Amino acid sequence: MQIYNTMTRKKEELVPNVPGKIGMYACGPTVYNFFHIGNARPFIVFDTLRRYLEYSGYEVTFVQNFTDIDDKMIKRANEEGTTVKDVAERFIKEYYTDADALGVKRATVNPRATEHIDDIIGLVKTLVDKGHAYPASETMPTEECPGAKGDVYFSVRSFPGYGKLSGQNIDDLENGASERLDPGEAAKRDPLDFALWKGAKPGEPSWDSPWGKGRPGWHIECSAMSMSILGESFDIHGGGQDLIFPHHENEIAQSEAATGKPFANYWMHNGYINVNNQKMSKSLGNFFTVRDIAKEFDLEAVRMFMLSVHYRNPVNFSRELIQQAETALQRLRTARERLDEAQTVSGSTGRDAEFVKELDTIRDRFKEAMDDDLNTADAIGVLFDLAKACNIFVTEPCGKDAAEAAKKLYDELTSVLGLLQHKKEAEFPAEALELLDRRQAARAAKNWAEADALRDKLKEMGFAIEDSKQGAKLKKL
Numbered sequence: 001m002q003i004y005n006t007m008t009r010k011k012e013e014l015v016p017n018v019p020g021k022i023g024m025y026a027c028g029p030t031v032y033n034f035f036h037i038g039n040a041r042p043f044i045v046f047d048t049l050r051r052y053l054e055y056s057g058y059e060v061t062f063v064q065n066f067t068d069i070d071d072k073m074i075k076r077a078n079e080e081g082t083t084v085k086d087v088a089e090r091f092i093k094e095y096y097t098d099a100d101a102l103g104v105k106r107a108t109v110n111p112r113a114t115e116h117i118d119d120i121i122g123l124v125k126t127l128v129d130k131g132h133a134y135p136a137s138e139t140m141p142t143e144e145c146p147g148a149k150g151d152v153y154f155s156v157r158s159f160p161g162y163g164k165l166s167g168q169n170i171d172d173l174e175n176g177a178s179e180r181l182d183p184g185e186a187a188k189r190d191p192l193d194f195a196l197w198k199g200a201k202p203g204e205p206s207w208d209s210p211w212g213k214g215r216p217g218w219h220i221e222c223s224a225m226s227m228s229i230l231g232e233s234f235d236i237h238g239g240g241q242d243l244i245f246p247h248h249e250n251e252i253a254q255s256e257a258a259t260g261k262p263f264a265n266y267w268m269h270n271g272y273i274n275v276n277n278q279k280m281s282k283s284l285g286n287f288f289t290v291r292d293i294a295k296e297f298d299l300e301a302v303r304m305f306m307l308s309v310h311y312r313n314p315v316n317f318s319r320e321l322i323q324q325a326e327t328a329l330q331r332l333r334t335a336r337e338r339l340d341e342a343q344t345v346s347g348s349t350g351r352d353a354e355f356v357k358e359l360d361t362i363r364d365r366f367k368e369a370m371d372d373d374l375n376t377a378d379a380i381g382v383l384f385d386l387a388k389a390c391n392i393f394v395t396e397p398c399g400k401d402a403a404e405a406a407k408k409l410y411d412e413l414t415s416v417l418g419l420l421q422h423k424k425e426a427e428f429p430a431e432a433l434e435l436l437d438r439r440q441a442a443r444a445a446k447n448w449a450e451a452d453a454l455r456d457k458l459k460e461m462g463f464a465i466e467d468s469k470q471g472a473k474l475k476k477l
Helices: 037-055 071-080 082-101 112-129 170-179 218-230 241-257 290-294 297-308 319-341 352-371 375-393 398-416 430-444 449-458
Strands: 002-005 010-013 021-026 059-064 131-136 152-154 194-199 214-216 234-240 265-270 273-275 315-318 465-466 473-477
Touching: 002 265, 021 037, 021 218, 037 234, 037 265, 037 273, 037 290, 037 297, 037 398, 059 218, 071 082, 082 290, 082 297, 112 131, 112 152, 112 214, 112 218, 112 241, 152 241, 194 241, 214 218, 218 234, 218 241, 234 241, 234 315, 234 375, 241 265, 241 315, 290 297, 297 315, 297 319, 297 375, 315 319, 319 375, 319 398, 319 473, 352 375, 352 398, 375 398, 430 449, 430 465, 430 473, 449 465
Parallel strands: 021 059, 021 234, 234 265, 273 315
Antiparallel strands: 002 010, 131 152, 152 194, 194 214, 465 473
């Protein structure tokens, strides 16, 4: 498999540290609210990567964290008069509800930052001992900068490779950072330095450390959690394009400064999401949570929509495009249903051998697309070719073994993409079902005018009639 490595800016063959095994980390949500459609894209992308790697025979350890201590969480807890822990518990449950609806499998491990405080403190201590980090008190007495009491900063210039992931020049970065320096950061030796440990403030959750009570900085959490589970060097680190700088850049710096080893071998980043060709933001009124979208659309269609574009490309979200994805998804469902309803015969027909050969070609084409940097857009195109081939095949009686081979391949490939995983029973109003029965009775009596009138009435209600040898059924337009 070839994957695009953000670090080297080219496609590379995936060669794991341990043959047959993949260690993979993807940045998860900060659990202070329902996650939005921008968050949904990396969850879907890296779930699909994990599925395909497993399909390809790898034993995958997939780690996706929960950031459960953060400024936003503290703010939300204070606003609600509750605890940060209660906020985290509530929104972790909500995450699983929405992720399940999107077809996202549970990670092998979902670590929480608060469960890895000892690992975080140990990593910060290693960085201090090696001269890559410093307590704020060494730079400025706490009485001169009381806001920095207990803070520990990473010294960016102590790590020569800083900027290698994002391709940014450290001197250019420093000029911008100087202008954005907050008063509470006066103890920094360099404007680029970032917090590894934050000294406790009144009313905030805190833990004991060699530098006093405090809590971890955001960047150090992911390094500590990933390395504690996957080891000091692992195979794949993923996330949204917005995390390349500074989050992933800082992860690399602090991790490699501590261990002296490469942190992750491959860095994968998905593109941005725009809404109606505009950047998503609350101020523009185009900010949607997945929970909002679920009120209007089948979330499996959202997954279909996300995978219909290559993960590295930007994607434009709109209701019209999701509606198109719903229609496309229904085409896939219908083709799979026709396989179940196909009239089969024992033995084989003259068409079976050629059809089974076509199935093998389709499987190879699907794998070729996915092996090319997880090209789900092309893979979905192959899936529709499979649907078309199956629709043609079942128009006449077919061999049972060939039909079973088609079902197996259909389920195999849709499972890799996380599609058609929930059997969806369409719900039709009693009035529509009654009109369908009347239309069938009219056809049986050869009252074609009445049958056509009933069909048109159903169409006005938003339903089409699909006739087959197994009978007639409704489907939504």
